[in-house]
Every structure is written in C-alpha cells, then in structure tokens.
Amino acid sequence: MAGLYIHVPFCAKRCLYCDFFSNTEMKYKESYVAAIIREIDLRKEYLANEPLNTIYFGGGTPSQLEAFDFERIFDAIYRSFNCSNCQEVTLEANPDDMTPEYVAMLCNFPFNRVSMGVQSFKETDLHFLNRRHNRKQAIEAVNLCKDNGIYNISIDLIYGLPNQTLADWIHNLDEAIELNVPHLSSYHLIYEEGTALYKLKEAGKIQPIAEDLSVSLFSSLIDKLTEAGYQHYEISNFAKPGFISQHNSSYWTGKKYLGIGPSAHSYNGTEREWGISSLPAYIKSINTGIPSIEKEKLDLYTRYNDYIITGLRTMWGINLHKIQEQFGNKLRTYCEQQAAIHKKQGLLIQENETLTFSRRGIFISDGIMSDLLWV
Numbered sequence: 001m002a003g004l005y006i007h008v009p010f011c012a013k014r015c016l017y018c019d020f021f022s023n024t025e026m027k028y029k030e031s032y033v034a035a036i037i038r039e040i041d042l043r044k045e046y047l048a049n050e051p052l053n054t055i056y057f058g059g060g061t062p063s064q065l066e067a068f069d070f071e072r073i074f075d076a077i078y079r080s081f082n083c084s085n086c087q088e089v090t091l092e093a094n095p096d097d098m099t100p101e102y103v104a105m106l107c108n109f110p111f112n113r114v115s116m117g118v119q120s121f122k123e124t125d126l127h128f129l130n131r132r133h134n135r136k137q138a139i140e141a142v143n144l145c146k147d148n149g150i151y152n153i154s155i156d157l158i159y160g161l162p163n164q165t166l167a168d169w170i171h172n173l174d175e176a177i178e179l180n181v182p183h184l185s186s187y188h189l190i191y192e193e194g195t196a197l198y199k200l201k202e203a204g205k206i207q208p209i210a211e212d213l214s215v216s217l218f219s220s221l222i223d224k225l226t227e228a229g230y231q232h233y234e235i236s237n238f239a240k241p242g243f244i245s246q247h248n249s250s251y252w253t254g255k256k257y258l259g260i261g262p263s264a265h266s267y268n269g270t271e272r273e274w275g276i277s278s279l280p281a282y283i284k285s286i287n288t289g290i291p292s293i294e295k296e297k298l299d300l301y302t303r304y305n306d307y308i309i310t311g312l313r314t315m316w317g318i319n320l321h322k323i324q325e326q327f328g329n330k331l332r333t334y335c336e337q338q339a340a341i342h343k344k345q346g347l348l349i350q351e352n353e354t355l356t357f358s359r360r361g362i363f364i365s366d367g368i369m370s371d372l373l374w375v
Contacts, residue, residue, distance in 0.1 A: 001053030003250045004081065006036060006073065007261030008062040008092075009279060026064070028279050033069050035286040036260050037076040042291060044080035046258050046268060051082035053255075054247035055089045055110070063097035067105050074109060088113055088152075088246040096133040098141035103148045113152040113245075114145050115185075121175040122168060125161055130196075135175075142179050152243060154183035159217045161189055162206040169217050173224045182243035186221055187236050188214060215363060222359075233315045235365060252310045272296045301374045304331050308372045313365065317356035331374065338372045 010026055055077065057065075065073075077083065090113040091106065098116070106114075118138045120126055126134060133141075138155075145153050155176060159169050176184055191198045191208065200206045209217075222232055230238035234252060237245065250257055251267075259266045259275070262282035266273040276282050276292040285292035298306070304327045311318040324332040339355055342348040347361035347368055361368055 001085070002047045002050040002255060003054040003056065003247050003257035004047075004052050004077065005247075005257060005259040005261075005264055006055070006057045006062075007060065007259065007264040007275075008057055008065060009060040009262055010064040011059070011061045028283065029064075029069075031283050032261075032279065033065075033072060035283045037072055038289075039260050039286050039291055040073075040076045040080050042286070042289065043258060043260070043266075046266060046273075047081070047256055048268070049082070050256060051084065052077075052086045053088070054250060055083075055086060056247040057091045059092050061094050061097070062091050063093035063102070067108070070109050083110075086110070090115055090245075090247055092117070093141070094132060095138040095141035098137075098144055100144060103141075103144045103150070107148050107150070112150065113154070114150055115154040115183075116141060116156070118155040118176075119158045120161075121172050125158075125164075125168075128161065129158070139179065142181060151182070153181045154185060154245065155179070155181050157184065157186045158189050159186060159221065160209050160214055162209065164209060164213075164217070166213065166216050166220065170220055170224065173221065177224065177228045182240040183245060184225060184230065184238045185236055186238070188218070218363065222362075231315065235313045235362060249314075252314050253316070254307065254310065271298055300327060300331075303327065305373045308335070309369055312355070312357065312369055312372070315356065317354045319354050321353040334374065335372055342368050342371070 009032075010029060089110045091111050092115045095116050095118060098114075116138070117131075118133075119129055119131055121135045121138065123135055142153055142155070145151075157172060157176060159172075189197070189208075191201050197206075201208065225238045226232060230240055231244070232238055233244050234248075237248065239245070254269070256268050257266060259273075262275050262279055263277040264275050273293050273295050276285065276294075281292060296302075304323070307323070307326070308318060318335075320332055320336065323335055335355075339348050339350075342361065343350055343355075346358055347364065349356050349358050349361075357365055357368070
C-alpha cells in the first residue's frame with residue numbers, strides 16, 4: 001500500500017515563519033489544477049501499481065480549492081490508481097476557510113480527515129504569526145467538522161514564540177484538549193533563513209526564547225497530552241488510540257509515496273524525486289509532457305541513514321534485525337556500537353531487537369540520531 005501527496009501551493013497570504021513552497025497568486029489556479037491532473041497521468045507508474053492506502057492534500061492551503069477543482073483531481077486519481085482500499089484522505093485547511101458551506105461541500109468528496117493549522121488560541125500570537133484566522137474561527141471550524149461527521153481532526157500548534165511564557169503555552173494546550181480533537185501536531189518555532197521571521201531576528205527586533213524555557217515547553221506538551229490520553233507516537237505528533245496519521249506514518253516507516261505538484265517529494269524505496277519549486281516553471285514542464293524533476297539514487301548507506309532518522313523518531317523505533325536483513329551485518333554492528341553509550345546513559349532503551357528513545361533521550365534526539373548515522 002502506498003501514499004499519494006498532492007501539493008497545493010496557494011495561500012491567501014504568507015505566514016511569518018513559513019519556508020514551504022507557496023504562492024499568493026491565485027491567477028495560476030486553473031492552469032495548476034490542469035497541470036497536476038496531467039502529472040498524475042504522466043507519473044502513475046512510479047508506484048508500480050501498488051494500491052493507495054492514503055491520499056493527502058497539503059500545502060500551501062488546499063482549502064483554497066473549490067468543488068470543481070476537487071472533482072477533476074479525484075477523477076484523475078481514480079483513473080490512475082487503485083483506491084478501493086484507501087483508508088485515509090486528508091485535507092489541510094485554514095480555519096477561516098471552513099465555513100458551513102465549505103465543510104458541507106467537502107462531505108461530497110472522500111475526505112475523512114482534516115488537518116488544521118490553528119498554531120495558537122492566543123490572539124496576539126496569531127497576529128504576530130500573520131495568520132488569517134482568530135481563536136473563535138478555529139474553535140468554530142473544529143465544531144463544524146464534527147457537526148458534518150468529520151471526527152478525524154488534527155490541529156497544529158506552534159510553541160517557542162518570542163516572549164511566550166510557560167503559562168501561555170499551558171493555556172494553549174488546555175484549549176486544544178478541551179476541543180477534544182483526536183490528533184495534535186506541535187512544532188517549535190524555527191527561524192528559517194529567508195523567512196520574514198528570520199529577518200526580524202537578524203534585525204534585532206525579536207529574540208528566540210531561552211533553551212531552558214524551550215525544554216520546559218516541550219516537557220509540558222508531552223505531560224499534558226499524555227495525561228489527556230494521547231499517544232506520543234512521533235517526536236512532534238500525538239494521537240488518541242486509532243487516530244495516528246496513516247499518511248505521515250508512511251514517511252517514517254519507509255512506505256512508497258508519490259508527490260504531485262511543484263516541490264512535492266516522492267520515494268519508491270530506491271530513489272527520491274522532487275519537483276521544481278516554481279509554479280510557472282512547473283506548469284510549463286508538465287505542459288511539455290516532461291516533468292521537471294530531480295532524482296537521487298539511494299545507496300546502501302543513505303538508505304540506512306534514512307531508516308535511522310525516520311524510524312528512531314517514532315514510538316516504534318528501529319529494529320536491529322531489520323537493519324541486519326536490509327543493510328547487512330556491518331551496519332548492524334556499527335549501529336549497536338554507536339548506540340551502546342546512549343543505552344548506558346539511559347537515553348536509548350532496547351527491548352529485544354528494538355531501540356527507542358527514553359523520555360530523556362527525546363530531548364536530545366537529534367544528537368543521538370546523528371551518532372548512529374554512517375558518515
């Protein structure tokens with residue numbers, strides 16, 4: 001079973017922190033939709049006839065698309081792929097797009113999961129981040145989905161904002177828990193070069209929060225959500241039983257996926273591909289019938305490193321027998337040797353053939369994973 005990702009790059013306005021490929025020029029929408037329909041047909045063989053388990057519309061802001069757009073895209077998907085056992089169809093959405101009319105329209109399509117970029121329930125945070133919605137709209141959007149029979153809802157929250165306090169963050173978490181959504185993704189604010197946020201920092205207008213506060217915010221995130229019945233199944237992701245994101249989990253467990261649209265990534269087990277990060281250039285290349293795609297052939301050591309980076313960040317961890325089976329005795333021995341000091345320090349836990357982070361290990365996960373990589 002494989003995954004299909006559709007990148008929708010359009011945004012009504014750009015958020016302060018965003019470094020994803022997006023575009024505020026809606027004039028390209030019609031030609032873009034036509035291009036992704038054609039790309040689906042051009043690249044349908046990439047998954048080698050594997051049936052789809054998940055479909056994910058990400059962005060950008062996929063909730064900028066309308067019913068006629070979804071009709072054409074789903075028709076193309078059904079023509080090209082076996083969707084008879086597709087389990088999860090996700091739409092990323094902005095809360096202010098989720099009007100009663102829009103949510104009712106979505107129910108005419110196979111969407112059974114909605115992921116909303118709430119980011120904060122505090123009005124000053126939303127204004128700072130240049131988000132389009134307010135607290136009231138976020139709450140109403142969640143309730144609208146439930147009222148229309150969409151219960152598999154995920155919300156995103158950001159922590160580590162300049163001047164954010166632990167009390168501010170706990171209040172945000174309490175609001176999320178009160179909404180009773182079954183899935184929550186939470187990410188520390190990152191100052192990505194080239195973003196408006198990065199420029200403010202470089203100009204000395206804002207300062208990142210202290211490291212000890214970052215640790216306290218992350219610790220409270222784990223504690224509050226675990227206490228509320230969520231599984232901490234990936235470093236930044238929490239789900240109630242039965243609501244783990246199947247699509248995102250495919251990235252962490254090595255399943256095949258095809259990315260459609262500008263800048264979208266694909267993986268088939270032996271190579272990675274990604275599309276050009278330009279909407280006009282993307283549309284032009286698709287119209288010529290030759291998608292502008294870069295490829296990376298994955299050698300043994302790169303595939304081993306990918307397995308470490310993706311697997312160890314989840315509650316399922318990495319399996320030493322699988323490493324031996326897929327990458328050979330040499331890399332299994334290397335992994336065990338590199339892991340030994342972290343096991344001794346209580347940062348990694350080994351049960352049978354599986355290695356996972358301990359609670360303390362999660363907080364320095366990047367360093368531990370780096371030690372296990374083949375360089």
